Amino acid sequence: MEVKVRPFDCWNDFKNYRMNYYKEYLEAKDKGGIRWAGSAWSFDPVPQGLGEDVYPLTGEPYGATAAFFKDFSMRALETIERKGAARDLCGYMRNYWGSVAMDRYLLADGSEIEPFPKPDFNFTIHICCSHAKWYHYAAELEGGVPTYAVDISVGPGYTLDDKKIEYVVRQLEDAITWMEKVTGREYDDELLIKAVENEAKSMTLWAKICKLNQAKPAPMEEKSMFSFYVLTLIRRSDERVVKLYEQLYREVENRVKKGIGALTYEQFRFVTDNPPPWPFLKVYRYLEQNYGAVSVGSIYTFGLGAAWLGMDEKGENWIWEPAPTPEEAGFEIHDRRSALWWTALFNLKYRASWQHEYSHWVRKQETYQMVKDWHTDAIIMHLNRGCELWNMSTLEVRDYLVNKGIPVATYEGNMADPREFDEARTFNVIDSFMQSLGIEKLT
Amino acid sequence: MVTVDELPEMKKFIEWFENRHEYAKKWKEKTGGKVVGYYCTYMPEEIMYAAGILPVRILGSHEPESITRPYLHDMYCPFCHDTLAQALQGRYDYLEGVTIAQSCLHMRQSYFSFADRVENIEWSYYLPFPHGVNNPHAGDFARHEFEKFKKAVEEWTGKEITDSDLDNAIEVYNRNRELLTKMFELRKADEPLITGLHAMYIVVSSQLVDKAEHNQVLESFLEKIENGQVENDREIGTRLMLIGSEDYDEELFKLIEYGMSYPATFVFEENCTGSRYFWGLVENNGDRLMALAKRYVYRVPCPAKDWARGDFFGRRRFQFIEDVIRDWNIEAVIIAQMKFCDPHELDIPSLREMLDKMGVRHLHLELDLTQPVGQFRTRVEAMIEAMGEEDLFI
Numbered sequence: 001m002e003v004k005v006r007p008f009d010c011w012n013d014f015k016n017y018r019m020n021y022y023k024e025y026l027e028a029k030d031k032g033g034i035r036w037a038g039s040a041w042s043f044d045p046v047p048q049g050l051g052e053d054v055y056p057l058t059g060e061p062y063g064a065t066a067a068f069f070k071d072f073s074m075r076a077l078e079t080i081e082r083k084g085a086a087r088d089l090c091g092y093m094r095n096y097w098g099s100v101a102m103d104r105y106l107l108a109d110g111s112e113i114e115p116f117p118k119p120d121f122n123f124t125i126h127i128c129c130s131h132a133k134w135y136h137y138a139a140e141l142e143g144g145v146p147t148y149a150v151d152i153s154v155g156p157g158y159t160l161d162d163k164k165i166e167y168v169v170r171q172l173e174d175a176i177t178w179m180e181k182v183t184g185r186e187y188d189d190e191l192l193i194k195a196v197e198n199e200a201k202s203m204t205l206w207a208k209i210c211k212l213n214q215a216k217p218a219p220m221e222e223k224s225m226f227s228f229y230v231l232t233l234i235r236r237s238d239e240r241v242v243k244l245y246e247q248l249y250r251e252v253e254n255r256v257k258k259g260i261g262a263l264t265y266e267q268f269r270f271v272t273d274n275p276p277p278w279p280f281l282k283v284y285r286y287l288e289q290n291y292g293a294v295s296v297g298s299i300y301t302f303g304l305g306a307a308w309l310g311m312d313e314k315g316e317n318w319i320w321e322p323a324p325t326p327e328e329a330g331f332e333i334h335d336r337r338s339a340l341w342w343t344a345l346f347n348l349k350y351r352a353s354w355q356h357e358y359s360h361w362v363r364k365q366e367t368y369q370m371v372k373d374w375h376t377d378a379i380i381m382h383l384n385r386g387c388e389l390w391n392m393s394t395l396e397v398r399d400y401l402v403n404k405g406i407p408v409a410t411y412e413g414n415m416a417d418p419r420e421f422d423e424a425r426t427f428n429v430i431d432s433f434m435q436s437l438g439i440e441k442l443t
Numbered sequence: 444m445v446t447v448d449e450l451p452e453m454k455k456f457i458e459w460f461e462n463r464h465e466y467a468k469k470w471k472e473k474t475g476g477k478v479v480g481y482y483c484t485y486m487p488e489e490i491m492y493a494a495g496i497l498p499v500r501i502l503g504s505h506e507p508e509s510i511t512r513p514y515l516h517d518m519y520c521p522f523c524h525d526t527l528a529q530a531l532q533g534r535y536d537y538l539e540g541v542t543i544a545q546s547c548l549h550m551r552q553s554y555f556s557f558a559d560r561v562e563n564i565e566w567s568y569y570l571p572f573p574h575g576v577n578n579p580h581a582g583d584f585a586r587h588e589f590e591k592f593k594k595a596v597e598e599w600t601g602k603e604i605t606d607s608d609l610d611n612a613i614e615v616y617n618r619n620r621e622l623l624t625k626m627f628e629l630r631k632a633d634e635p636l637i638t639g640l641h642a643m644y645i646v647v648s649s650q651l652v653d654k655a656e657h658n659q660v661l662e663s664f665l666e667k668i669e670n671g672q673v674e675n676d677r678e679i680g681t682r683l684m685l686i687g688s689e690d691y692d693e694e695l696f697k698l699i700e701y702g703m704s705y706p707a708t709f710v711f712e713e714n715c716t717g718s719r720y721f722w723g724l725v726e727n728n729g730d731r732l733m734a735l736a737k738r739y740v741y742r743v744p745c746p747a748k749d750w751a752r753g754d755f756f757g758r759r760r761f762q763f764i765e766d767v768i769r770d771w772n773i774e775a776v777i778i779a780q781m782k783f784c785d786p787h788e789l790d791i792p793s794l795r796e797m798l799d800k801m802g803v804r805h806l807h808l809e810l811d812l813t814q815p816v817g818q819f820r821t822r823v824e825a826m827i828e829a830m831g832e833e834d835l836f837i
C-alpha cells in the first residue's frame with residue numbers, strides 16, 4: 001500500500017547544528033573559550049560547569065564523519081598505520097588519530113582545515129578496550145595534552161548499588177578539581193546542574209522519539225535517524241539540543257497521527273544492530289528502493305544516545321521504555337554532588353549501550369525485544385570489524401534469534417574503514433535473504 | 444652436577460603444565476573439592492582457595508580448531524578462541540564453575556560462551572573488576588566487589604570463609620609470589636641458569652595446581668639452584684626480555700632459546716603468564732579484602748587497564764619495564780603480541796618509542812594459534828645479527 005511521505009521540517013535545523021558544532025569547536029579559542037575532546041560517552045555535562053563557552057569534540061561521531069569522506073579517511077588511516085597502529089583497532093579511533101597525526105581537521109561538510117585544533121584537555125570514559133587509551137595516545141600525538149579518563153566499568157545497570165555509583169562520582173569530583181587546575185577557571189555548579197538536567201531531557205526525549213517508530217508505517221527510517229540521534233552524542237547537555245529534540249518529538253508524533261511514513265512502500269520492516277558501514281550507507285537505500293524494506297531502528301541508534309529502563313530488576317527481561325528524568329524519578333538536584341550522583345546513576349543504569357557489555361544474555365534480550373516491540377520481520381546484522389565492543393555477542397545473538405525463529409541476515413564490514421567492505425557481496429547477501437523470505441523486488 | 448632440565452622439580456613443573464587436566468581430576472578425587480576455571484590474572488584466587496576450591500587458569504592448547512567460529516567473531520584473539528575450543532571439546536569437563544575478573548572484551552566473550560555452553564558448569568560469576576587501576580578510588584570499589592564475590596562463593600559452596608581461611612590463603616599465595624620473584628631475581632645473574640622456557644613452565648604450572656604443593660616443589664628447586672648444585676649447559680648469548688600477554692607457547696621459547704644459530708636467553712617475561720601474574724605481595728593488615736583489593740588494583744597493570752588519568756600522565760607498566768631493562772641488563776626486547784589484541788596494540792606505538800629512546804633493540808612478533816616458526820627465526824636472528832654489526836662500528 002502506498003503511504004504519504006514528507007521531508008522532515010526540522011531536518012535543516014539538525015543539520016545546521018551539526019555543521020556549526022565542528023565550527024564552534026574550531027573557533028572556540030578566538031573568543032577565549034575552552035575546547036575539550038573525548039568519547040561521545042563521556043560525562044558531557046561535567047566540563048560545562050567551566051563556563052558557557054566550553055566546546056566539545058566527541059571522537060566517535062568525528063571518526064564516522066571522517067569515514068564518510070573516503071578520501072580523507074584513507075589518508076588518515078594510512079598516516080596512522082605508518083606510525084605503527086594496527087589495522088584491526090577501532091575504526092573511529094584510527095580515523096581520529098590519523099586526523100591528529102596529519103594535523104588536518106575535518107568539518108561536517110567535508111572541508112579540511114589545518115592545523116588540527118588541539119583541545120585544552122581530553123576528558124573521556126573507559127568501557128571498551130580503547131576509550132581511555134585512545135585519548136592517551138591522542139594526547140601523546142598532540143604533544144602532551146592533559147587527559148583524564150573516568151572508569152565506568154561497574155557492571156550492568158540492574159546490579160547497580162550505591163558503592164558503584166560512589167566510585168564514579170568520586171572520579172567525577174576529582175575530575176572537576178583537575179579541570180579547574182588545567183584551565184585556571186573557577187567551576188560553576190549551577191551550570192553543571194543545568195547541563196545534567198539537559199542531558200536527561202535529551203536522552204529521554206530521543207528514547208520517546210524512537211518509540212514512536214513502532215508505528216506502522218514507520219515515520220522514520222534509520223538513515224534519517226543517523227542525523228537525529230547524533231546530537232545525543234555530540235552535545236546532549238546543550239539546551240539547544242533539548243529544544244531540537246522537543247521539536248522533533250512533536251513532528252514525529254504528528255507524522256504518526258497523520259500516517260506519514262518514511263517510505264512510499266513499506267513492505268518489510270527490519271532492525272539492525274551495529275554501527276553501519278558509514279562509507280557505504282547505500283546499503284540502506286538499496287534495501288528501500290529494491291524491496292520497500294525499512295530499517296526502523298537498531299540497538300545502536302536507540303541504545304547509544306537514548307535512556308531506557310533496560311533490564312528489569314531480576315535481570316531477566318529487557319524493557320524498551322524511556323527512562324525517567326530527575327523530576328519523574330523524584331530526584332532532587334541541588335548541588336554539585338547531587339548533580340554528579342544523578343548523571344552517574346542515569347548513565348550507568350539507563351544508557352542501553354552500556355548494559356550489554358557485561359553479558360550475552362542482556363544483548364540477546366535487548367535485541368529480541370526490539371525485534372518484537374518494533375514489529376519487525378527480521379534483523380540484518382552488520383558483523384562490524386571496526387568496533388569490538390559493538391561486535392560483542394553478535395554471533396551468540398544471531399544463534400539465539402535464529403533459535404527463536406527470527407530471520408537473521410549478516411554481512412561483514414567495517415564502520416569506519418572503507419577498505420573492509422565488499423559491496424557486491426553485501427547486495428548478494430541481501431538479495432538471497434529477501435528471496436529466502438519470499439520478498440519480491442519492487443517493480 | 445645436573446642441569447636445570449634434569450632436576451626432578453623441573454620435571455614436575457613440566458608434568459603439571461602438560462597434564463593439567465589430569466592433575467585437577469586427581470585433586471578432586473583426593474579432596475572431594477570443587478574446581479573452578481578462571482579467566483584473567485586479576486581474579487582474586489585467594490578467596491576461592493580460602494573456600495577450599497582449586498582455582499585453575501583457563502588456557503588453550505595451541506591446536507588448530509574451527510569449532511568456535513559460530514560463537515566468537517574471527518576478529519577476536521586466538522587465545523579467546525583457543526580457550527573456548529578447549530571447553531567445547533570437553534577438555535574442561537571436570538570443572539564445576541567458571542569465573543572472570545573483568546578484563547578485555549575478547550576474554551569476556553570467551554567467558555560468556557564458556558559459561559553458557561559448557562554443560563558441566565553449574566556456577567559462574569562475572570566479577571566487575573575496575574579498569575581504572577591508576578585511580579585512587581579503585582581499591583575501595585574492588586573491595587566492595589570482592590566482598591560480593593566472597594558471599595557468592597560462600598553461598599555456592601555452603602562454606603563460610605573465615606578470617607583465618609583468608610589469612611591462610613593469603614599466606615600460601617604470598618609465599619608463591621615470593622618464590623617466583625626470587626626465581627626471576629636469580630635471572631639477573633650474568634649466566635642465568637633458568638631460561639624463559641623454564642620460567643614459563645614454573646609460572647604457568649603455579650596457575651594450575653594447588654599453590655601449597657607448588658610452593659614445596661619451588662622451594663626445593665630454588666634451593667638446589669642457590670646451593671650451586673646445578674650447572675649451565677648452554678650459551679646465554681643475547682639477554683632478551685619478552686613483553687606480551689598469554690605467552691605459554693612452548694614452541695616460541697624453544698625456537699628463540701634453543702633453536703637459533705645465535706644464542707639468546709629470555710631473562711624476564713613481562714606478561715600474564717610471567718611477572719604480571721605474581722609481582723607484588725598482599726599486605727595483610729587486618730582488612731583482608733582491602734588488602735587483596737589493593738594488591739590486585741595496584742600491581743603492575745595489564746595494558747587493558749593502564750592509562751593516563753589527570754595528574755598521572757604515564758603508564759605504570761612502562762615504568763616497570765624501564766626498571767626491568769636496567770636491572771636485568773636487557774639487551775633486546777621481543778614484543779610478542781597476540782593477533783587482534785587491542786590492549787597491547789594500543790600500547791605498541793608508544794612502547795616502541797620508549798624503547799627507541801632507551802636505545803634498546805626490539806622486535807614485534809604477532810602470535811597466532813600456531814606460530815610461523817621459520818619466519819620468526821629469520822626475524823629474531825636478523826635482529827641479533829644487526830646488534831652485532833652495531834657493536835662493530837660503535
Ligand code: SF4
Nearest residue numbers: 090128130387388389
Ligand atoms: S571500539 Fe567501539 S566502543 Fe570502543 S571507542 Fe571504538 S567505536 Fe567506541
Ligand code: SF4
Nearest residue numbers: 520547549688781784
Ligand atoms: S591477548 Fe589481548 S585480547 Fe587476547 S585475551 Fe589477552 S589481553 Fe585480551
